[in-house]
Amino acid sequence: MSFKLSHSVKEIRGNGQVDRVLLEDLKTGEEFEYPTSGVFIYIGFHPNSxxxxxxxxxxxxxxxxxxxxxxxxxxxxxxxxxxxxxxxxxxxxxxxxxxxxxxxxxxxxxxx
Ligand SMILES: Cc1cc2nc3c(=O)[nH]c(=O)nc-3n(C[C@H](O)[C@H](O)[C@H](O)COP(=O)(O)OP(=O)(O)OC[C@H]3O[C@@H](n4cnc5c(N)ncnc54)[C@H](O)[C@@H]3O)c2cc1C
Missing domain, CATH: 3.50.50.60 (FAD/NAD(P)-binding domain)
Structure with missing residues (x-):
């Protein structure tokens, strides 16, 4: 496991199945692809009520x-x-x- 602090996921990429994400380094603005086989999307705690x-x-x-x-x-x-x-x-x-x-x-x- 590695941590990518101060980074934002810009895109989830793959051909029918995720195999990488496009990350942005929020400090430098640099964008780069990062290989991954899964993505958990944090959607927050606001209830749909x-x-x-x-x-x-x-x-x-x-x-x-x-x-x-x-x-x-x-x-x-x-x-x-x-x-x-x-x-x-x-x-x-x-x-x-x-x-x-x-x-x-x-x-x-x-x-x-
Ligand atoms: C990324 C992530 C990782 C998590 N990891 C863990 C973990 O490791 N361990 C752990 O214990 N918990 C984890 N959780 C929390 C766990 O998923 C939740 O606590 C659990 O799913 C809550 O169950 P629930 O039935 O209350 O709500 P939900 O699972 O959110 O189910 C609510 C359902 O109601 C539906 N719904 C909403 N509005 C309406 C409507 N108006 N009409 C009809 N249906 C509607 C939704 O579509 C959904 O299917 C994680 C959650 C997330 C998002």
Whole structure:
């Protein structure tokens, strides 16, 4: 593993499959190709929750507010994973949230 600090990915290149990226050295402006067999794109932490505006409570960052049963402020509506307030935003925690939400939804349906 090597670190390319102060560099920006300008293009992902390859013929049907990525095999290199075009990098820009942000200090010198120099552009050069760097061989790689994969690219993970960091897209940030802003939740895609705009469509929920006005339906369930969101925190100032747009994350869905839930209790520990993953229930929102609207009874019968549950949220799980990265979109949830205070989520650790990891696969394992998201899966756990999903299990809790599913069981809570089951109880909501069967017990009222
Ligand atoms: C580059 C990267 C590396 C990561 N590495 C790790 C790691 O090493 N270990 C780890 O534990 N976690 C890692 N994570 C975090 C992990 O991927 C997330 O925590 C996990 O995927 C969250 O699961 P989720 O189901 O909550 O959300 P997502 O996986 O984001 O799933 C949400 C789904 O909802 C869909 N969606 C969005 N809006 C709508 C809509 N309006 N209608 C219908 N569908 C919609 C999306 O298309 C998406 O399929 C990484 C994340 C990234 C981006």
């Amino acid at each position: 705009g469509f929920l505006q006005g339906t369930v409570a969101l925190d100032p960052g747009g994350h869905v507010v839930t209790d520990i049963r993953m229930e929102t402020d609207k009874p019968g509506v549950f949220a799980a994973g990265d979109v949830r307030q205070y989520s650790d935003r990891q696969l394992g925690t998201s899966v756990g949230d999903g299990i809790t939400a599913a069981l809570s939804a089951y109880r909501y349906i069967t017990e009222g």
